[in-house]
Amino acid sequence: MRAIWTGAVSFGLVNVPVKLYGATEDHDTPGHQVHDKDNGRIRYKRVCEECGEVVEYANITKGYEYGDQTIVLTADDLSHIAAERDKVIDVLEFVPADAIDPLMYDKAYYLGPQKGADKAYNLLTATLARVERVALVKFAMRSKTRLAALRVLPKEGVLVAHTLRWPDEVRHATEVKVSEVEVSDKELNLAEMLVESMANEFNPDRYRDTYQEELRELLALKAEGAELPVVEESETEDVSDLLAALEASIKGKGK
Structure with missing residues (x-):
């Protein structure tokens, strides 16, 4: 280094x-802005607002x-x-x-x-x-x-x-408005059970940046001119019932 x-x-x-x-x-795949018409790279010039000239880095203070x-x-x-x-x-x-x-x-x-x-x-x-x-x-x-x-x-x-x-x-947390809504003991107990079912020792090696992995796969397919797979919309479960959502989450963890 x-x-x-x-x-x-x-x-x-x-x-x-x-x-x-x-x-x-940073491990992100580098990207830049291009013209959608011809893929030409978009460049930004350092222009002096006083004289209108393009200024080189060597002349910038x-x-x-x-x-x-x-x-x-x-x-x-x-x-x-x-x-x-x-x-x-x-x-x-x-x-x-x-x-x-x-x-x-x-x-x-x-x-x-x-x-x-x-x-x-x-x-x-x-x-x-x-x-x-x-x-x-x-x-x-x-x-x-x-x-x-x-x-x-x-x-x-x-x-x-x-x-x-x-x-x-550091901004004050009081700028975030949170309404006071009562949480029942049953909801709290179920939430604690869900936490316990997901508790573990921290090991960062268990986690991967799947977005970057899928992005590189997508770039490879596009580079080869391959047909992209059809994206199926995932179904979203109704979680309007908080108790039902907690109970379903705990059952799901037990599988």
Whole structure:
């Protein structure tokens, strides 16, 4: 893997030089927009609204709205921001992992040790594994300050940083309107029985992205010019009776 950022985890007076790697990747079959008339690829041009010229990437910089002005900041300008310049992942505190609402989780990154930092790196991973807490950290990357939860994968002994959304970036659940409707004890008991019948240990290897599998099969058939199979409409059962739906679900699981 190629490192996308280098810096150091600041753990008290201990610095752990690290490299940051993307921990996830997209497996979707790539697609793009085409003209339905001749399958020609649709391209988008970067046009300057001021002069109307098409602008190359090399001539594009970043501007920020400030009042009624557009202020352009170069890489040299941004180096005046301490976090951007120092490339430090500051450990703010250690918190229980379950204290962080999953709604706040964003992206995941692996942290590996830089050359000569193995002992300090192993000290941090061993400490996190022993205290059973995550390190709440803050750092700057790509012109943005990130809050993140730093944890260790015990089996691999590798640090993982989960960037977190800031509190004001998470919408309040009160915006979702839910009517208060009474649920009977019988309905609740049946629902619990259904949960128990479906309970299992989590194993992600059991699951497949069947949409992508069927999409690739469809692409292969179309490429060969083969006739596509007839799609039969699936019948939808009437689930207006909640009790009947729960009872039928439990019977179905018992087969």
